[in-house]
Every structure is written in structure tokens, then in C-alpha cells.
Amino acid sequence: MASRMFIRSKSIAFNTLRTYSSSTKLVDVSINDKTGIATVTMQRPPVNSLNLELLTELNGALQDLGSKKIKGAILTSSLKTIFSAGLDILEMYKPKPERASAFWTSLQDTWLTLYSTPYPTVAAINGHSPAGGCLLSLACEYRIMVNNYTIGLNETKLGIVAPFWFVASMKNVISHRESELALTSGRLYKTDEALKVGLIDETAENKDDALAKAEKFFARFDAVNPIARLLTKQELRGETIKELEDRKQEDLDRFVGFLMLPAVQKGLDVYLQALKKKQ
Numbered sequence: 076m077a078s079r080m081f082i083r084s085k086s087i088a089f090n091t092l093r094t095y096s097s098s099t100k101l102v103d104v105s106i107n108d109k110t111g112i113a114t115v116t117m118q119r120p121p122v123n124s125l126n127l128e129l130l131t132e133l134n135g136a137l138q139d140l141g142s143k144k145i146k147g148a149i150l151t152s153s154l155k156t157i158f159s160a161g162l163d164i165l166e167m168y169k170p171k172p173e174r175a176s177a178f179w180t181s182l183q184d185t186w187l188t189l190y191s192t193p194y195p196t197v198a199a200i201n202g203h204s205p206a207g208g209c210l211l212s213l214a215c216e217y218r219i220m221v222n223n224y225t226i227g228l229n230e231t232k233l234g235i236v237a238p239f240w241f242v243a244s245m246k247n248v249i250s251h252r253e254s255e256l257a258l259t260s261g262r263l264y265k266t267d268e269a270l271k272v273g274l275i276d277e278t279a280e281n282k283d284d285a286l287a288k289a290e291k292f293f294a295r296f297d298a299v300n301p302i303a304r305l306l307t308k309q310e311l312r313g314e315t316i317k318e319l320e321d322r323k324q325e326d327l328d329r330f331v332g333f334l335m336l337p338a339v340q341k342g343l344d345v346y347l348q349a350l351k352k353k354q
């Protein structure tokens with residue numbers, strides 16, 4: 076079998092599976108030469124909480140893929156039991172306003188990039204995926220989740236409010252009624268429950284199974300004109316994207332203002348303490 080070039084951190088080696096690989100500290104991207112599928116792996120232990128740096132690297136990686144000829148991209152995690160624990164609570168707890176602004180802007184931008192990629196996307200959810208983790212997976216076109224984990228927009232449980240584009244992301248996937256029930260109560264669904272309401276599309280035994288199923292999802296487009304596919308995606312997602320673009324500053328001001336409320340800080344304090352006590 077012919078060897079293929081494998082580039083990683085400026086060194087060149089030979090590998091039969093990957094022709095392209097770029098690894099930053101927090102995000103690894105590899106493209107399988109045989110299938111044309113890119114795998115974007117978040118790697119920020121212990122829980123892939125989304126801080127400014129991870130979001131910036133993730134957004135950069137997703138944007139770079141837009142200029143490559145790929146069949147699709149899979150978003151997943153390097154961690155054994157966690158896809159992403161959502162937003163890094165420490166970015167919101169006692170924040171410096173400038174950092175909080177940069178952080179929220181990077182979340183908005185990452186969501187906009189992921190929600191509107193020209194290439195098909197699958198979230199291979201190989202572990203727990205609360206709040207911001209769920210948001211990232213909702214921005215993908217298809218969700219495959221490994222059994223026995225949890226997913227959902229649980230913001231109210233932290234005493235915070237999911238912004239309109241989090242809510243829209245959910246409502247574009249599951250029904251308005253189910254979204255209302257889930258978001259107001261901060262419900263986290265187990266994998267099988269998430270499948271029942273359509274929050275995920277398929278379950279998987281393990282990560283490898285999820286990756287194999289993702290490949291099958293991309294194969295659905297083999298006989299579809301890519302431009303027709305993309306324009307259809309834009310038609311379906313355009314309104315939600317435009318709403319955030321139009322209200323980006325308002326949303327940012329709201330976030331920063333919200334974080335400055337003593338009651339919000341108190342709620343985050345209690346939640347953080349509870350997370351620590353768990354051990």
C-alpha cells in the first residue's frame with residue numbers, strides 16, 4: 076500500500092491514514108486521506124470546559140477546514156467520559172469585564188462558524204455533554220452519542236439563563252414543547268432519553284462505533300450535489316444565524332451585564348462549591 080504523507084507539528088512522517096494533521100494545544104485536527112473526513116478533537120482535560128483559548132482554537136480549526144476539500148467533519152473529545160462540560164464556569168465567576176467580553180465573543184463566533192460550515196458536520200458525543208457542550212453538538216448537523224452519558228441545556232440549574240440562540244439551537248432540533256420543558260427545568264437527558272426526543276440522532280456503543288456511524292452519515296451525501304446541499308443548509312439555518320449576527324452586541328452586553336449581578340455570582344459560587352464537594 077502506498078505510504079501517505081503525515082504532517083504534524085512541522086515534522087513529516089509516514090502514515091497510511093492521515094494526510095493532514097494539525098495539533099494545537101487544545102484542539103487536534105486530522106483528515107483521513109482515504110475517506111476525506113476530518114476529525115476535530117477537543118483536548119482540554121479534565122473536562123474540556125470551554126474557555127477563551129479552547130474556543131479560539133476550535134473556531135480557527137473549523138474555519139481552516141472550510142478551505143479544504145473534505146467530505147465532512149466530526150467533532151469529538153479526547154477524554155474518556157466527557158465530550159465537553161460546557162462553558163468554563165471560571166470564565167464567568169468573578170470575571171474581568173474585558174476577558175468576559177472576549178470570551179463571550181469567541182463563543183458567539185465559534186457557534187456561528189460551526190452552525191454555518193460549508194461541509195457536513197457530526198458530533199460524536201463520547202461522554203457527558205451539558206450546557207455549552209450540548210450547544211456545540213446542536214450546531215452540528217447530526218449527533219451520535221455513546222450510551223450512558225448525559226446531555227442537555229441545564230443552565231437554569233446554575234441560576235443562569237440560556238440566551239436566545241441556545242434556545243433556538245434546541246428548538247431547531249426538538250419540539251418547542253420539549254424545549255420548554257427541558258430548558259425551564261435544566262433537564263439533562265440520558266443517551267436513550269435524548270434519542271427518544273430527537274435530541275440525538277443515533278446511539279453508539281463506544282467512540283469507535285460513533286466514528287464509524289458518522290462515516291455512514293456522510294455517505295448519504297455521496298449522490299447529492301454539494302452546492303444544492305449547502306444552499307439547502309443555508310436556507311434552513313440562515314434565519315437563526317442572522318438573528319445572532321444582528322443581535323451580537325446586544326447579546327454580549329446582556330451577558331456581561333448579567334455576570335455583574337451579585338445574585339448571579341452567588342449562584343455560580345454555590346454551583347462551583349457543589350462541583351468541588353462532589354469528590
Ligand SMILES: CCCCCCCCCCCC/C=C/CC(=O)SCCNC(=O)CCNC(=O)[C@H](O)C(C)(C)COP(=O)(O)OP(=O)(O)OC[C@H]1O[C@@H](n2cnc3c(N)ncnc32)[C@H](O)[C@@H]1OP(=O)(O)O
Binds near residue numbers: 157205230237
Ligand atoms: C435577568 C435575565 C437576563 C437574561 C440574560 C441572559 C444572558 C446571560 C447568559 C449566560 C449564559 C451562560 C451559559 C452557560 C452555559 C454553560 O455551559 S455553563 C456550564 C455548565 N456546565 C455544567 O453544569 C457541567 C458541570 N460539570 C459536571 O457536571 C461534571 O464536572 C461532569 C459531568 C462534566 C464531569 O464529571 P466528573 O468526571 O465527575 O468530573 P468532576 O470531578 O465533576 O470535574 C473535574 C474538575 O473539573 C471542574 N469542572 C467541571 N465542569 C466545569 C466547568 N463547566 N467549568 C469549569 N470547571 C469545571 C470540576 O470543578 C473539577 O475541578 P477540581 O478538580 O475540583 O478542581
